Amino acid sequence: MKRRSDADDGKKKARPSAYDKALGLLARRDHSRRELGRKLRQGGYEGGEAGEALDRLGEQHYQDDDRFAEMLVRSRVSQGYGPMRLRAELKNHGLSDARIRVVLDAAGVDWAAAAAAQLHRRYGAAGAADPAEKARRAQFLLRRGFPAATVRNVTHADVDDAADEDA
Structure with a gap:
């Protein structure tokens, strides 16, 4: 016996409102207003409908x-x-x-403690002996988003403050 799928019976699923779609996204995890708006626009919702939905969600403290x-x-x-x-x-x-x-x-x-913890987690308790190793560890912390002054204090490596200006 053949089973009929939803597509076979000629009925289309009703598209949820922008509010319902955004509420479903928020049920999974928190989103910023910008992120929700972008996801609604990608889902084909018009700017006005999406904006109203986001305003309503904000008023209700869901977003x-x-x-x-x-x-x-x-x-x-x-x-x-x-x-x-x-x-x-x-x-x-x-x-x-x-x-x-x-x-x-x-x-x-405490960003200095957080940087030190990252170094310990990545490289262990042993300190860096040569300047190349200090520089490598400093670059690791800079890539993780720690300021040059903090990296310099934690690794004792020569770190250029220009690294902070790029971010």
């Missing part, structure tokens, strides 16, 4: 950029990333510089 930023900072700090990397990622999510500063300050992270 909150501050909460999203705090969650992202906690997650990335636990993964061993530094403040410059976090600042860039939060900026990419559409948060203002002032809001980013507040969130990073509120996190209360």
Whole structure:
């Protein structure tokens, strides 16, 4: 006996509203307003409908950029990333510089201790003997988003402050 699929019975699934689609995305994980808007536009929702849905979600406190930023900072700090990397990622999510500063300050992270912990996790307890090894370890921390001054203090390597200006 042949089973009829949904496509066979001629009925189309009704497309969820932009609000329902965004709510479903938020049920899986927190998103920034910019990220939700981008996903709705990619899903074919018009700008006005998406904007209204995002406004409604914000009013209902289902979507909150501050909460999203705090969650992202906690997650990335636990993964061993530094403040410059976090600042860039939060900026990419559409948060203002002032809001980013507040969130990073509120996190209360000792960035020097976090950098030292990353070095220990990656390279063990033994210190770097030669300058090339110090430089390699310093580059590792710079790539993870730690400021040059912090990297210099932790690795005792010569680090150019120009690395901070690139971020």
